[in-house]
Amino acid sequence: MPFSHLGLSSALLNAVQARAYQQPTAIQNDVIPSLLAGRDVLATAQTGSGKTAAYCLPILERYLQQKKPAHRTVQTLILVPTRELAVQVGDTLRSLSQAFSQSPKLAVLFGGISINPQMLHLRGGADIVIATPGRLLDLVSKNSLKLDEVSCLVLDEADRMLALGFADELQQVLKLLPAQRQNCFFSATFAPNVTSLAEALLHDPHRVNIPSTEEGKPDILQRAVLVDAKQRTQLLRHLFQSEKWSRVLVFVATKYAADLISTKLRRAHISAEAFHGEQTQGKRSQVISDFKASRVKIVVATDIAARGLDISQLPVVVNYDLPRSSDDYLHRIGRTGRAGEAGIALSFICADAANEAHFRLIEQRHGFKIPREQVPGFEASAESLATTEAIRPQDPNGGIKGKRPNKKDKLRALQKTIGE
Structure with a gap:
């Protein structure tokens, strides 16, 4: 109609x-x-x-x-x-x-x-x-x-x-x-x-x-890359340059991480800015204005940017840190692939048992399975990969905000995995 x-x-x-x-x-x-x-x-x-x-x-x-x-x-x-x-x-x-x-x-x-x-x-x-x-x-x-x-x-x-x-x-x-x-x-x-x-x-x-249908879904290619936690910033730099991304919205868990990672990117001569709730409204407005105009190439944001932020023709979203809830995953990746445009949503999966279990739960909640990739030169360690492949999340609520296993639960799960 x-x-x-x-x-x-x-x-x-x-x-x-x-x-x-x-x-x-x-x-x-x-x-x-x-x-x-x-x-x-x-x-x-x-x-x-x-x-x-x-x-x-x-x-x-x-x-x-x-x-x-x-x-x-x-x-x-x-x-x-x-x-x-x-x-x-x-x-x-x-x-x-x-x-x-x-x-x-x-x-x-x-x-x-x-x-x-x-x-x-x-x-x-x-x-x-x-x-x-x-x-x-x-x-x-x-x-x-x-x-x-x-x-x-x-x-x-x-x-x-x-x-x-x-x-x-x-x-x-x-x-x-x-x-x-x-x-x-x-x-x-x-x-x-x-x-x-x-x-x-x-x-x-x-x-x-309006249910999610294949016809109505945004055109978003979802990718998941296994990487050791300490290599994520270097990998982000590498992908930005090697894949020639024009602009990237990067999601992190904390304001401190947003400030730290954007500073490291600027030191590498990449125009990047943080975006989080402790900034003044003037600063936040300027960051988004510069991002829309491509004066800033990478914005490193907390989940404050997961909703209500409409950036036309944004090609890539990166989950540097996984979101705490499965719903927030959809809101984050929904910043790309808008208004009929195609987009890429890439998640860094830190090669450890808890991170892998959390991402598997996100996959389970939303009914998809994303193949794990490794980028040459940034491969996860063999020990980390062994733990990642062995982990089997037992608690269907594990990793979701408000229902995550405590430290003792995680330790028992890891000990059981190692014992197997």
Whole structure:
């Protein structure tokens, strides 16, 4: 079904064409007509599915059809868990509405920067607000905006919002909204707390669940390279140069690792920057801007970049450290292979029993098996390989956040493996 059959006006169809959207994605086909009809929506879909446009297009259609009051009031509120996702959503709305005869006034609000420019921007009101919960409440407490006329609420990445500890702030925001409104709820997973929130928030929602299919999966080549832990940085340098990668997003476990590895890469005359939560918002924005413009070739990031970061034509993602949860693996590799582009997701498997067991569990949870590779000159030691091949993860929950075996369990498993 083409976009012209979804009920969008000519102004938005022109905007879609200008952005080179070819055909609606599955979630856009399902969500857009329901939101245009005024229904609540409860949606899940794989990363890179086009969900941002799925709700941005109906929001802008609603704006075009509304009478423009003399004083702007917030009609649409989009709540997101991270600064990066807030910026991405704002950019999408701005791009789609730039050719309107009267564009909506957008307010993108998040913490980590001075609140004063945001307060100045809100003078005279705003039509659409995209915000993280904490900064939104700060601005409400300073009387910089009111939410009593919001007619549409979007919760994007609700599971991530609750995981980051925004439950109390979210409840405070909901109390400020009118009872009669349209709600759109997006979540990648539905843990009990997410399900409870959805049930309390939504009225007779249209449920959308886009399963992963071979046709709908992003075109991502997944690779796994066995390597001793101490050789990973040298291997990263080697692959970047030998495979002529134009840009790489590298995921690590800690802020310290992000800073350390990016420093080592710069010493090797490779333009690299760290990206993590302890940086100022100005620094993070500059890193992403430079990365998009290819002024920076490698960004070494914590999982703060696993969601809400949209880098077009990003060819490679590297898991320098494996993610703690199997869901985060999909979110990480989903930064490549977006919008119909092909991508590579490469994971370094440290040649030890625990690392191998953890990656096998990720494979098991997602129903795939990735052949192990070795790169000439960076082969794992024979002793490490023997341990890796021998290990058989016994606990189906081993290695997943909150359910990982303790040190004694790991020692017993290793002793048993050696004994065999």
